[in-house]
Structures are given as structure tokens and as C-alpha cells.
Amino acid sequence: MSAHSAAPPTASVEAAVPRALATAPLVRVFDGTLAMAQAELRKLRHDHLDIVTRSVQPLLWLFIFGSAVEGAHLLNLGHVEYRAYLAPGVMAQAAMFIAIFFGLAVIWERDVGQLQRLLATPLPRTSIVLGKAAGACVRALVQALLLLVVLALASIGVRWSILGVLGTLAMLTLGTAAFACMSMLLAAAVKERERFMGIGQLIMMPLFFASSALYPLAVMPAWLRAIARVNPLTYEVQGLRQMLVGVGGRGVVWLDFLVVAAFFVAMLIAATRAYPNAIL
Amino acid sequence: MSDPAVLVDDLVVRFDRLTAVGGVSFAVSPGEVFGLLGPNGAGKTTTIRVLTTLLAPTAGRALVAGHDVRSDSLAVRASIGYIPQAISVDGALTAYENLDFYGRVTGVPRKERRERIAEAIEAMDLHHMLDRLARNLSGGMLRRLEIASALLNRPRVLFLDEPTVGLDPNARALVWERLQALRESAETTILVTTHLMEEAERHCDRLGVIDRGRLIEQGAPAELIERHAAHTMEDVFTAITGRPIAEETPEDEQGRLADVRAQRRTANRLG
Numbered sequence: 246m247s248a249h250s251a252a253p254p255t256a257s258v259e260a261a262v263p264r265a266l267a268t269a270p271l272v273r274v275f276d277g278t279l280a281m282a283q284a285e286l287r288k289l290r291h292d293h294l295d296i297v298t299r300s301v302q303p304l305l306w307l308f309i310f311g312s313a314v315e316g317a318h319l320l321n322l323g324h325v326e327y328r329a330y331l332a333p334g335v336m337a338q339a340a341m342f343i344a345i346f347f348g349l350a351v352i353w354e355r356d357v358g359q360l361q362r363l364l365a366t367p368l369p370r371t372s373i374v375l376g377k378a379a380g381a382c383v384r385a386l387v388q389a390l391l392l393l394v395v396l397a398l399a400s401i402g403v404r405w406s407i408l409g410v411l412g413t414l415a416m417l418t419l420g421t422a423a424f425a426c427m428s429m430l431l432a433a434a435v436k437e438r439e440r441f442m443g444i445g446q447l448i449m450m451p452l453f454f455a456s457s458a459l460y461p462l463a464v465m466p467a468w469l470r471a472i473a474r475v476n477p478l479t480y481e482v483q484g485l486r487q488m489l490v491g492v493g494g495r496g497v498v499w500l501d502f503l504v505v506a507a508f509f510v511a512m513l514i515a516a517t518r519a520y521p522n523a524i525l
Numbered sequence: 526m527s528d529p530a531v532l533v534d535d536l537v538v539r540f541d542r543l544t545a546v547g548g549v550s551f552a553v554s555p556g557e558v559f560g561l562l563g564p565n566g567a568g569k570t571t572t573i574r575v576l577t578t579l580l581a582p583t584a585g586r587a588l589v590a591g592h593d594v595r596s597d598s599l600a601v602r603a604s605i606g607y608i609p610q611a612i613s614v615d616g617a618l619t620a621y622e623n624l625d626f627y628g629r630v631t632g633v634p635r636k637e638r639r640e641r642i643a644e645a646i647e648a649m650d651l652h653h654m655l656d657r658l659a660r661n662l663s664g665g666m667l668r669r670l671e672i673a674s675a676l677l678n679r680p681r682v683l684f685l686d687e688p689t690v691g692l693d694p695n696a697r698a699l700v701w702e703r704l705q706a707l708r709e710s711a712e713t714t715i716l717v718t719t720h721l722m723e724e725a726e727r728h729c730d731r732l733g734v735i736d737r738g739r740l741i742e743q744g745a746p747a748e749l750i751e752r753h754a755a756h757t758m759e760d761v762f763t764a765i766t767g768r769p770i771a772e773e774t775p776e777d778e779q780g781r782l783a784d785v786r787a788q789r790r791t792a793n794r795l796g
Contacts, residue, residue, distance in 0.1 A: 263590075263603035265632025265678055273632070280629035288617040291658060358611030365577040365684075367603035368630045521579075 265367045274375065277368040281376020285383045296384065300391050303339040307331060307395075310459075320460060325492055329402040333413075333485035334458030336392055337478060340385035340421040341452065345445050347381045348428035352438050364521055374429055374516045381425035382418045389417050404491045412488040412498065419505045420481035426512035433519035457482050480504040528591055530555045530682050530714035531576060536585035538571050538738075545571040547738040548585070553682075553731075556712040558704075560719055560729035562758070568738040569718035570610065573686050576716070577607045590681040603632060606675030610686040613671055616660030620651060620670050623659055624677065631678035638677075645673035648710070649703055665696025669703060676707065683707075685717040689724060701728050722758040726750075734762060741765050 268276075289296060307328055314320065315327040322330050354360040363373055393410065396403050428445070435441045453459075455469055456478040462470050473479045484501030486492060531553040538546040546568045553559040561569045574580040576589055578598040587594045590604035614623045624645060628638045646652060649669040654662055659670065668688060675683060688704075689697040705728065707713055719725050725732055726746040734742040734749075742749060742765055746758060753764040763769050 261591075263600055263632075264634075265603040266599065268632075277630055280626060284615065284618060284622070284626050287622050288615070291617060291619075356611070358609040358613040359615060361574075361577075361579055361609040361611075362607060362613035363630065364579055365602055365605065365607040366627075366630045367599055367632050 277372030282379035285380030344424035348432035351432040378422040378425040423509035426516040563735035606680035627674035649673040
């Protein structure tokens with residue numbers, strides 16, 4: 246069977262650069278990221294209930310688990326109230342929960358066609374990954390602000406300062422973005438939502454328990470402490486705790502920031518490379 | 526003669542042992558509505574994925590708006606509009622927010638964005654649905670919203686993958702009516718895939734019949750019907766392949782579960 250196809254002509258002139266590419270690449274990355282973050286904020290505005298329901302879990306940790314451990318005097322934290330000690334841990338855990346399950350949204354978007362569509366726009370790949378991470382950060386920050394309000398209302402012993410709160414939000418943004426990128430990396434490899442749920446849990450729980458979120462590194466057995474020392478969540482929590490409560494880290498917040506930032510950059514690069522494969 | 530808007534030259538796409546596209550060649554002139562026609566699993570979507578830079582070809586060459594899909598993929602993406610078969614607008618955003626979002630991510634300059642959105646709303650007749658969440662729109666409305674969102678960057682080539690799948694006849698007619706109006710007013714080149722013979726015959730200037738990864742025939746619908754002494758495009762397909770279009774090929778059975786699931790989800794959502 247022969248197709249009646251004349252030999253296709255070749256393009257004779259160099260095609261002009263499309264207008265959408267006239268701006269500098271960095272500006273396009275910034276604009277694209279902002280557009281995706283704003284879309285996420287708009288979605289939140291249409292669905293207030295989502296943020297309320299997500300806020301319940303950290304409160305349960307804080308008021309049920311925190312009160313039980315505090316009452317039982319299981320940990321010797323000196324003058325620091327356990328619920329105050331725990332607050333940065335549950336804040337980071339709740340943000341990580343949002344970030345890791347953001348990969349589910351990526352799989353959903355692949356299944357319904359949104360991802361194919363986005364990948365066929367001139368939006369830089371880094372922007373798509375950063376934009377998705379920014380979306381997770383928007384949700385995590387709203388949740389963290391609600392938690393801070395609860396901490397203030399419940400008079401839990403947090404050391405309030407503008408710099409401390411701003412630093413907390415900055416660290417939380419960095420940590421959430423890093424875990425969201427990790428989640429996208431995972432979503433690119435795991436194609437089914439059901440499987441992603443299982444793997445997500447498998448990753449999240451060890452990250453949480455093998456970190457300083459619930460207890461100091463000093464009370465851990467040596468093998469667990471070794472794992473906790475290479476767990477980025479440990480550094481995120483240490484930084485948050487140092488800024489909010491004034492204890493818990495080594496007092497060198499910049500080092501915690503550096504570790505979390507390095508983890509973020511590594512995950513961003515890996516996710517940007519892997520993300521287009523998510524549609525295959 | 527002006528340069529083709531789309532040029533495909535001996536395109537090959539292989540997935541492991543399966544050859545999804547095996548040496549396809551065709552050219553689409555500017556302003557033309559070109560239909561890739563064939564049964565499910567024939568290689569239409571794979572071809573469109575290469576042309577939209579979502580998939581790298583194994584061999585061969587493809588140019589879109591003069592840009593090579595392999596070496597100049599960013600310029601290709603900046604020159605096209607693409608609507609995949611599965612729903613691509615965000616159900617959690619309103620229709621207007623979706624338009625704004627796609628205006629921004631396709632690089633429409635800020636100063637022109639409002640005007641372009643207004644034009645797209647007019648072109649696809651979306652006035653009455655702008656404040657509604659996309660997930661609450663009917664199938665026909667969703668497709669028109671998707672097409673509107675793909676027009677914002679004034680694409681030189683618009684790719685539509687099975688745009689009317691799952692739509693009722695009225696919604697289908699409305700989508701085509703709007704596409705024809707778009708083509709007449711903006712002279713946009715449209716490359717559409719479909720497995721609906723009647724639709725292809727009625728709305729496309731030229732057709733490429735694709736089966737089992739090969740382009741087995743191409744030309745204007747009337748020309749093809751005459752060439753094969755047939756009455757309809759359905760007869761043309763049967764004359765060339767020896768079987769009706771509805772019959773699945775062995776390759777179809779190898780179609781991935783995710784694709785099938787996505788197709789069913791789209792059909793359910795649009796229905």
C-alpha cells in the first residue's frame with residue numbers, strides 16, 4: 246500500500262524566534278512559578294475546608310500526644326514545655342505530609358491531561374517543578390500560620406519574635422519545597438496513585454520518626470541517631486525549634502538552613518530532569 | 526509556495542519492541558485543517574506527542590512552524606496550542622482563572638493578556654460560564670474552554686487530539702463550528718486526530734489515514750473517496766486496510782492501562 250505522499254518540502258528560511266521567548270529565561274522561570282503558585286492560592290480560596298481539615302492532624306499531635314508525653318514526664322527537656330518542643334516538629338511533619346502527597350496531584354494531572362498540556366507550553370521545566378513546589382508551600386504556610394495562631398492562643402511556651410517567625414516561615418518554605426520536589430521525582434517513577442500512596446507512607450513515616458521531630462537526638466539509640474543525622478527533616482526541625490523555642494539545635498541556624506537548602510537544590514535538579522518522564 | 530506549517534519526514538517512534546509510528550511523512554500547509562484519521566492504537570496520538578515535543582522521535586524529522594521538534598523544542602512549544610484527549614483544564618479553578626493561567630504560562634505579555642482573553646471568550650462563546658468552576662461545566666463547555674485557553678498565545682499551529690470524543694452530537698457540532706470560525710478568522714493551522722470518519726470527511730481539508738503506525742493514504746476527503754470508488758471515508762478505510770475502522774488491531778491490545786484509564790475518565794467526565 247503506498248501513501249500518496251509527495252516528498253515533503255523543506256523549510257527554506259530560518260524560523261523567527263517566537264514572541265513568548267523574547268523575555269530572559271530567568272524572568273520566564275519567575276513568571277511561570279508565580280503563575281502556578283497563584284493558581285494554587287486560587288484553588289485554596291475555592292476550597293477553605295481543605296486547609297481546615299488538614300490542620301486537624303498537627304493539632305492532634307500537639308494536644309493529645311504532646312499532653313500525654315508532657316504529663317508522663319518521659320523526656321527531660323529542662324525548662325522547656327514538651328508541647329513547645331513538639332510544635333516545630335509537628336509543623337514540619339504536617340508540611341512534609343502536604344509536600345509528599347503533592348506527587349499524587351502530579352499523577353492525577355498526568356491521568357487527566359493537565360500535565361501533557363503544561364509540558365507542551367513554553368513554560369520552563371524548572372518553572373513547572375518550582376511552581377508545583379510553590380503550590381505545596383502555599384498550603385503548608387497557611388497551615389503553619391494557623392498553627393502559630395493556635396500556639397499563641399493556647400499560651401504554649403514559644404519565644405515570639407518577628408525575626409523568629411519570619412525565619413520559621415522561610416525554613417518551612419525551603420523544607421516543603423524540597424520534599425515536594427522529592428515527591429515529584431517519585432511521581433515520575435511511580436505511575437499509579439495506589440502504589441504512590443504506599444511508597445509515600447513508606448518514605449514519610451521513617452523520615453518523621455528518624456528525626457528530631459518528636460524527641461531529641463540524644464535519647465535515640467546510636468543506629469537511629471546515625472540515620473537522623475543524614476535526614477534532612479532533622480535539620481529543618483532543628484532550625485525551626487531554634488528559631489521558635491530557642492533550643493534543640495546546635496544554636497547554628499545557618500547550618501540548618503544550608504543543609505535544607507542543599508537538599509532542596511539537589512531535589513529540584515533531579516525533579517526537573519525526571520518530571521517530563523512522568524507522562525510516559 | 527509558502528513553507529509548511531507542519532512537516533513530518535519519515536518519522537519513527539519505537540517503545541521497546543513495539544513500533545508505534547513506523548516511517549510517517551506528511552506536510553500541512555498554513556491555514557489548513559489536516560486530520561490524522563485512524564483507529565485507536567494506530568499511532569495518531571504518538572505522532573501528535575512528537576509534534577508537541579512531549580515525546581522524542583526514535584528516527585526521522587519533524588518541523589512545526591519552521592522549528593525542529595528535537596533541536597528547537599522550546600520554540601515549537603512557544604508556537605503551538607495543544608489540547609490532549611484527556612481533560613486539560615484545572616477543575617478546581619473557574620473558567621476565567623483557567624484562561625488567565627494559560628495566558629500566563631504560554632507567555633502572553635501582561636499588557637495584552639486581558640484583550641487576548643476577551644477575544645478567546647468571544648471566539649468560543651464562553652461569556653456565561655466564566656465564574657463557574659471548570660469541574661462543574663458540561664463536556665461541550667469544557668472543550669470550548671480548552672480551545673479558548675489554547676488560542677491565547679495566537680498559536681501558529683493548533684493540535685487537537687480527538688477533540689470531540691465523548692461529546693454528544695450537539696456539543697460536537699458546536700465545537701467544530703467554533704473551530705471552523707477560528708480557522709476562517711485567524712487562519713490558524715489545525716492538526717486534528719480523530720477516529721470518527723464522518724467528522725473527518727466533513728471538517729478537514731485534507732486527511733492522512735494512519736493504521737498500525739503507517740500513513741497509508743492522504744489527500745482531500747473527496748479525492749480519497751473518488752480514488753477508491755467509495756461512498757464514505759469509512760469505505761475508503763475498509764478498501765485500504767481490508768477491515769472496518771472499529772476493528773481493533775493486535776497493537777491496540779498492547780495499549781497501556783494508564784492511557785485506557787485516561788480515555789475512559791475523559792469520556793465519563795465529558796458524557
